[in-house]
Amino acid sequence: MTTTARAPIEVYEDGEARIVKVGPMGPYGNNAYIVRDTSAHAGLLIDMPLEEAPLLAAITAEGGVQTIVASHWHLDHWATYDAVRAATGAPVLVGDAEINIPEERIDGRLRDGAEVRVGGVRIEVLHTPxxxxxxISLRVGQAVITGDTLFNGGPGRTFDFGDLETILASIDARLLPLPPGTVVLPGHGVNTSIAEARTGRDAYRRHPRPPGFFGDVEWRR
Ligand SMILES: [Zn+2]
Incomplete structure (x- = not known):
């Protein structure tokens, strides 16, 4: 891992895959990610949060963004849709089960297990409701971009009865089985790893919320 100082940007290199983390940005501290094939002029952007200037600067600096993927429908991940579309002309892809997005903003849907190519880099789509x-979460080599499904310290927020069970099932089935050294790159906040998430999840199993709880959960409380 290397860190550059001129913007809120971190860069991960994994073989030919380069992942640029842009953030935190905006009032909710969102992170966007640009996945690049370093041997080809091909890139993919994940999420379109505020702030427009640093995000567009990163897109321009990396170049080659041909595809945009939105991790989920929440508006803090779509705030710069117009600007990003204008700058890249790239199609916007979302998970095939996602709701609440105007159809005219969707250029394609991604099934669980689908593979998105960025040059020679393969990105695996994981449906993590x-x-x-x-x-959706997106696995790239030894990293996984988790949107608001898994953060450092716990699962993403849930909003209705049963949703906490659903997100924990997603984390258990699709994310925690990844290799322990896998870097978790979340939609908000600092990174974690699958090993750390496993430890946190184990702690939570010993002190779970009561059935039916939803909202903000931390592994340790
Ligand atoms: Zn969200």
Missing amino acids: GHTPGS
């Missing part, structure tokens, strides 16, 4: 019905 719970925070929203169509939330």
Whole structure:
């Protein structure tokens, strides 16, 4: 991992895959990610949060953004849709179960297990519902971009009865089985790892919220 100082940006290199984390940005501290194939002029943007200037600067600096993926429908992940579309002309893809997005903003839907190519870099789509019905995570080499499904310290917020069970099932089935060294790159906040998330999840199993709880959960409380 290397860190550059001129913007809120972190860069991860994994073989030919380069992942640029842009954030925190905006009032909710959102992170966007640009996945690049370093041997080809090809890139993919994940999420379109405020702030427009640093996000567009990062897109321009990286170049080659051909595809945009939104992790889920929440508006803090779509705030710069117009500007990003204008700058890139790239199609916007979302999970095939996602709701609440105007159809005219969707250029394609991604099934669980689908593979998105960025040059020679393969990105695997993982359907991880719970925070929203169509939330997706994106696995790139030894990293996974988790949107608002898994953060450092706990699962993403849930909004209705049963959703906490759903998001925990997603985390258990799709994220925690990844190799323990996998870097977790979340939609808000600092990174974690699958190993840390496993430890946190184990602690939570010993002190769970009561059935039917939803809202903000931390692994340790
Ligand atoms: Zn969200």
